[in-house]
Amino acid sequence: MRTVLLVATGLVTLALPAFLDGAQLGIYILAGLAAMITVGLSLLMGQAGQISLGQASFYAIGAYTAGLLAVHDFPPLLGLVAAPVVAAAFATVVGIGVLRLRGHYLAFATLAMQLILLSVLAQSDWAGGAIGLQGIPRLSVGSFEFEDDIQYAYLTWACLALVLLVARNLVRSRPGRGLRALATSEVAAAASGVPVGRYRLAVFALSAAFAGLAGGVYAYYLGYLGPGSFPVLLSVEYVVMAVVGGLGTLAGGVVGAVAITLLVQILNDLGTQPGMPSYAPSVLSYAVYGLLLVLVVLFLPRGIVPALTRRERS
Amino acid sequence: MTRRPAAAAVIDVRDLVVRYGPATALDRVSLHVDAGEMVALIGPNGAGKSTLVNTLSGILKPAEGSVSVRGRLAHVPEGRQVFGDLTVEDNLRLGGRRYRERDTTPVHAILPRLADLRHRRAGTLSGGEQQMVAVGRALMSRPDVLAVDELSLGLAPLVVADLVRHLQELNAQRGLAVLLIEQNARLALDLCTRAYVLEAGRIVAEGSSSELIADERVSAAYLGGVVADVE
Amino acid sequence: MSSELAGYLLTGLGTGCGYALVGSGLVAVYRVTRVVNFAQGAFAVVGAMCASSFLTALPHGIGELAAVAVAAVVGLLVGLVATGTTPQSALIVTLGLAVFAYAVEVLVWGDQPRSFAGLPGAVSIGDTRVQSHYLLIIGVTLPVFAGMALFFTRTDTGKALTACASNPYAARVIGLDVRRMGLLAFTIGGALGGLAGVLVTPVQQITFDADVTLIVNGFAAAILGGLTRPAVTLAGGLLLGVTQALVAGYGNAAHQTEIALGLMIAVMIWRAARRPAAQEEPA
Numbered sequence: 125m126r127t128v129l130l131v132a133t134g135l136v137t138l139a140l141p142a143f144l145d146g147a148q149l150g151i152y153i154l155a156g157l158a159a160m161i162t163v164g165l166s167l168l169m170g171q172a173g174q175i176s177l178g179q180a181s182f183y184a185i186g187a188y189t190a191g192l193l194a195v196h197d198f199p200p201l202l203g204l205v206a207a208p209v210v211a212a213a214f215a216t217v218v219g220i221g222v223l224r225l226r227g228h229y230l231a232f233a234t235l236a237m238q239l240i241l242l243s244v245l246a247q248s249d250w251a252g253g254a255i256g257l258q259g260i261p262r263l264s265v266g267s268f269e270f271e272d273d274i275q276y277a278y279l280t281w282a283c284l285a286l287v288l289l290v291a292r293n294l295v296r297s298r299p300g301r302g303l304r305a306l307a308t309s310e311v312a313a314a315a316s317g318v319p320v321g322r323y324r325l326a327v328f329a330l331s332a333a334f335a336g337l338a339g340g341v342y343a344y345y346l347g348y349l350g351p352g353s354f355p356v357l358l359s360v361e362y363v364v365m366a367v368v369g370g371l372g373t374l375a376g377g378v379v380g381a382v383a384i385t386l387l388v389q390i391l392n393d394l395g396t397q398p399g400m401p402s403y404a405p406s407v408l409s410y411a412v413y414g415l416l417l418v419l420v421v422l423f424l425p426r427g428i429v430p431a432l433t434r435r436e437r438s
Numbered sequence: 439m440t441r442r443p444a445a446a447a448v449i450d451v452r453d454l455v456v457r458y459g460p461a462t463a464l465d466r467v468s469l470h471v472d473a474g475e476m477v478a479l480i481g482p483n484g485a486g487k488s489t490l491v492n493t494l495s496g497i498l499k500p501a502e503g504s505v506s507v508r509g510r511l512a513h514v515p516e517g518r519q520v521f522g523d524l525t526v527e528d529n530l531r532l533g534g535r536r537y538r539e540r541d542t543t544p545v546h547a548i549l550p551r552l553a554d555l556r557h558r559r560a561g562t563l564s565g566g567e568q569q570m571v572a573v574g575r576a577l578m579s580r581p582d583v584l585a586v587d588e589l590s591l592g593l594a595p596l597v598v599a600d601l602v603r604h605l606q607e608l609n610a611q612r613g614l615a616v617l618l619i620e621q622n623a624r625l626a627l628d629l630c631t632r633a634y635v636l637e638a639g640r641i642v643a644e645g646s647s648s649e650l651i652a653d654e655r656v657s658a659a660y661l662g663g664v665v666a667d668v669e
Numbered sequence: 670m671s672s673e674l675a676g677y678l679l680t681g682l683g684t685g686c687g688y689a690l691v692g693s694g695l696v697a698v699y700r701v702t703r704v705v706n707f708a709q710g711a712f713a714v715v716g717a718m719c720a721s722s723f724l725t726a727l728p729h730g731i732g733e734l735a736a737v738a739v740a741a742v743v744g745l746l747v748g749l750v751a752t753g754t755t756p757q758s759a760l761i762v763t764l765g766l767a768v769f770a771y772a773v774e775v776l777v778w779g780d781q782p783r784s785f786a787g788l789p790g791a792v793s794i795g796d797t798r799v800q801s802h803y804l805l806i807i808g809v810t811l812p813v814f815a816g817m818a819l820f821f822t823r824t825d826t827g828k829a830l831t832a833c834a835s836n837p838y839a840a841r842v843i844g845l846d847v848r849r850m851g852l853l854a855f856t857i858g859g860a861l862g863g864l865a866g867v868l869v870t871p872v873q874q875i876t877f878d879a880d881v882t883l884i885v886n887g888f889a890a891a892i893l894g895g896l897t898r899p900a901v902t903l904a905g906g907l908l909l910g911v912t913q914a915l916v917a918g919y920g921n922a923a924h925q926t927e928i929a930l931g932l933m934i935a936v937m938i939w940r941a942a943r944r945p946a947a948q949e950e951p952a
Contacts, residue, residue: 175760221938228705228760229937232888236930239885243926356881360768367761403780407772414769418750421758421765497841519839521832528828535829536844575843 134285141277149273153345155385156280157183157338160287162365163377164331167291169363170372171300172324174227178234179362181241182211182332184354186339188245191257191349200263204340211336212329219328224321238356245351256350263344276345283341284378287334291374294330299323361388364413367420370430387412447508448473448583448615449494454503456486456493463489465639466503471583474613476605478626478647480660481636487619488516490636491585494617509582510537514575516587516619518568522561526552526571529560533575545574549604566597573601577608583615584608590622602629623660627651635660672795677918678911679794683803683872685910686810687713690865691887692902693817694858698748699896700834701854703756707763708747709887710880711770712862716740717875718774720867721783729786737863743770744859748852767880774877787871806868813864814903821899830854834897882926889933892940 144152165179189210190203222233246254263270263279270276294300299319343349361384369380391412395405449471456464463486471477479487492498493505495513512533521529530542530552546553552574555563560571569589576584586605590598606629608614620626627633627647635643635656643656650656691709698706720736727735747766751759787802821827833840833850840847865883866875890909894901912932913925 173757177764218934221934225937225940227757229892231705231707231760232885232892233934233937235881236885236889236933239881240927240930243923247923357768360764363761363764403775406780407775410768410775411772414765414767414772417765417768418762421761422750422754495842496844497838513842515839515842519836519842521835521839523831523835524828531825532829532832532845533843535825579844 138278138281141274141281144274144277146273149277151385151389152277153273153280153341155382156277156284157342158362158365158385159378159381160284160338161331161335161362162369162381163287163291163374164327164334165362166366166369166371166373166377166380167295168327168331169366170370170376171295172223172327174223174324174328175231175363176234176328176331177231177356177359177363178236178238178241179331179335180354180356180358181234181238182215182335183339183342183358184238184241184245184349184351185211185214185332186336187343187349187354188251188257188339189336190340191260191343192251194260194344195257200261200344201265204263204337204344207340207343208333208336211339212333215329215332216325219325223324223328234359235356238354238359242351242354242356252350254351256348256352257343258348260343260347260349262347263341270344273345276341280341283337287337288374288378290330291334294327295374299326360413364416368416370426373430376430384416446472447506448475449511449585449617450504450506450508451490451494452504454490454493454505455501456489456498457501463639464493467636467639467641468503469634469641469644471615471617473582474609474615475632476609476616476618476630478623478630478633479617479619479636480621480623480626480633483621484638485636486639487636488587489639491515491587491617491619494585507583510579511583511585512576512579512581514572514584514586514589516591518565518572520560520563520568520571520575522559524560525557526560526563526574527556529571529575530578533578534580537579539578539580542578544580545577548577548608549574566593566601569593569597569601573604581614583617585617585619587619588621589618590620590625598625605629623656627661672797673918675794676797676799677914679799679803680872681911681914682907683806683910684869684913685890685907686806687865687869687883687906688886688890688909689903689906690810690813690861690868691883692890692906693814693899694744694861694865695884695887695891696894696896696899696902697817697861698854698858699891701830702748702752702759702851703837704751704759704763704851705756705888705896706747706751706855706858707760707884708767708770708880709763709858709862710882710884711767712740712744712747712859713866713869713883714774714875714877714880715743715770715866716863717866717870718778718783718877719863720870721785721875722778724785733867736867737860740863740866741856741860744862745852745856747859748855751855752848752851767884770880771877778877780877782874782876784870784874800872802871806872809864809868810903813861814899817899826853885933886929889929889936892933893936895940 141149141152161179161183165176168174168176186207190207193203193206194200218233218237222230245251251257270279300323302316365380365384366377367380368383369378370376388409391408392405395408447470451467451469454464454467455462467490469479479490481487489498491513493500494507494511521532524532527542530545531540534540549570551567551570555567560568563571589601602625605616609616618626618630627650631647633644633647633650634641635650643650643653651661691713694709694712695706698704698709716736716739719739720733723732723735747763750766751762754762788805790801791798792801792804821831829845830850830853833845833847837847840850886909890905891902893905909929909932913929916925916928
């Protein structure tokens with residue numbers, strides 16, 4: 125049953141871009157990129173019990189890595205490959221320092237990391253400063269160039285599939301299973317030989333890699349980058365997606381990302397109706413994000429996907 | 439401390455079931471403590487003794503069954519659990535806060551050592567002194583029954599004997615009922631007239647102390663197999 | 670000492686007091702409830718915004734006090750929601766409430782920076798002139814910290830709060846209403862946050878998203894003391910404020926964020942190195 129659902133979803137989403145127009149393809153891509161980031165974050169929060177309030181920094185790092193390499197005439201494919209690697213490297217450095225502490229330490233450390241990153245980017249001329257990088261060339265593999273939105277949509281699909289595959293292997297790895305079996309106590313897990321610290325670091329670094337890859341795709345798709353595209357609120361948005369979808373599950377990450385991306389579009393449309401004040405879109409999104417976080421944690425603590433699967437089982 | 443009018447059962451537990459998530463910690467436990475009695479609850483580590491006391495003092499909620507306490511119950515928790523950052527005097531006064539009892543002099547009268555230690559930070563005291571603070575703190579609420587969890591754990595025999603003497607005095611002179619939860623079965627059965635044996639969340643034996651001491655299985659499991667005299 | 674340096678020290682101490690107050694709010698809540706309150710910065714913003722509105726109708730002193738009172742109530746409301754779940758989940762809940770606060774703030778006060786007048790005039794230190802208001806900030810913060818210390822160690826309620834922080838299990842054993850203590854802690858946190866906002870805004874405009882900077886700096890001050898020691902938080906906050914002022918004055922003003930936050934991360938890593946991993950198991 126599960127496999128059938130999975131294959132069906134895969135086929136439907138693969139076929140979907142052919143039926144979408146330009147603006148809708150944009151939403152498809154953004155949802156797909158958000159899903160890549162949220163899957164990693166969801167694993168981090170659900171399995172490693174850590175909260176990152178700076179996933180957008182890895183998104184930014186990946187995007188700027190790809191963008192900078194491309195703008196300096198390196199082959200674009202190299203940029204796309206380097207993006208996740210550089211992001212993961214950053215995460216490893218921060219994680220080694222902080223992951224052994226309780227969840228709220230990482231929350232603040234990642235928040236601080238993003239603030240520092242944004243501040244540095246805004247002041248660095250080599251990164252384009254506050255205006256950012258302009259004129260990032262299209263992604264090209266060999267002689268094939270990604271020109272149309274629909275091609276980026278397929279690229280996003282492929283990258284998300286890759287992310288899900290890697291994530292699934294991580295979850296099913298021995299440390300992953302060991303940690304879940306001893307979900308009640310990490311001390312017990314560690315005593316049983318599960319390398320808790322290294323697993324956590326791996327999850328953190330991988331979540332950064334996923335976000336970095338998404339950033340790389342984003343850079344080529346959009347063609348320009350600025351620090352303003354990666355505010356702290358974006359990191360909060362990913363947390364909302366992860367929490368709503370269901371922490372610790374892969375499907376939850378995807379469902380949450382898609383749901384919130386669509387919700388944001390609806391709110392945007394609502395907020396920009398004639399007669400609405402100029403700050404309406406932001407007020408609506410803040411209110412909804414805030415309410416979702418509070419209500420989901422209080423009343424649907426495992427998120428949408430686990431709630432649904434539990435219903436299906438009972 | 440005034441004597442309260444005699445009541446039939448100060449603690450009455452019937453068919454109590456307590457769960458931690460999916461695990462059942464107490465499975466249809468029934469026991470009672472009458473006014474003025476000293477009753478022991480013995481059993482191995484992890485049997486659920488502390489769970490029972492936590493339920494008596496309201497920290498845990500029954501899943502099924504009933505717990506009724508007539509009068510005031512004061513809980514002396516396992517491991518002393520004093521407020522280390524506060525003075526002995528502050529610890530005592532906090533014990534009476536729930537019932538707005540602020541006067542520590544009666545407790546000083548029963549446990550004079552606490553008057554001497556009044557201004558010491560509780561965290562700096564020895565184990566035996568901390569245990570005395572924990573008992574004194576419990577007495578502050580002028581209880582009708584004291585539930586004492588693992589009084590002897592980690593304390594030297596002389597210290598335990600001193601504390602036990604105080605409990606016996608309180609029981610004999612003021613009618614304070616005591617539920618004594620102990621891994622040290624010999625101590626518990628010497629002190630109390632009646633006892634229950636709790637294993638894996640179930641009462642497996644109950645009766646007067648002399649009955650239990652004479653019981654071969656209990657004696658073998660908890661008393662080293664030697665049938666001892668009861669004073 | 671050059672008058673320029675003295676000027677930076679003074680302004681740094683002033684902003685540092687703001688961080689220390691926010692940090693002490695975090696400490697008050699964490700000690701009693703083990704919750705890291707992400708809405709702490711929002712209390713400061715709400716307090717400041719309210720003051721900016723109240724002071725158009727009320728005289729100085731009253732307006733600020735009213736704003737702090739509102740912030741305390743907001744703290745209580747946050748506490749009501751946050752204590753309804755585990756401490757780990759409460760972090761996300763308070764984060765959600767902080768984001769929701771944005772909606773309210775923008776709706777009521779708009780998204781532009783706001784400020785109001787503080788203590789008028791300036792003091793001269795040699796050639797440098799520093800706004801007198803900085804003296805007010807320091808002059809209010811220090812007694813508040815002293816008052817808090819007295820409250821926690823000399824009053825019955827304060828001692829009950831300390832007891833809850835010191836040993837939550839024992840607190841429940843003796844029948845302390847731990848939930849009410851938690852709500853009280855949140856109310857105190859609200860008041861402290863509100864006071865921070867009210868004190869600092871006359872010298873530093875407040876925007877609805879200023880809570881991020883405030884809470885990150887407040888946290889940086891508070892973790893120096895492991896989120897449990899107000900006196901160390903004060904020291905940490907002052908240190909942070911002074912460092913930022915010196916960097917801004919002698920170096921590049923834009924780098925002060927990095928320096929401050931980098932310091933915080935360094936402290937965190939130092940703490941991680943000191944404690945073995947097993948000790949960090951959540952209770």
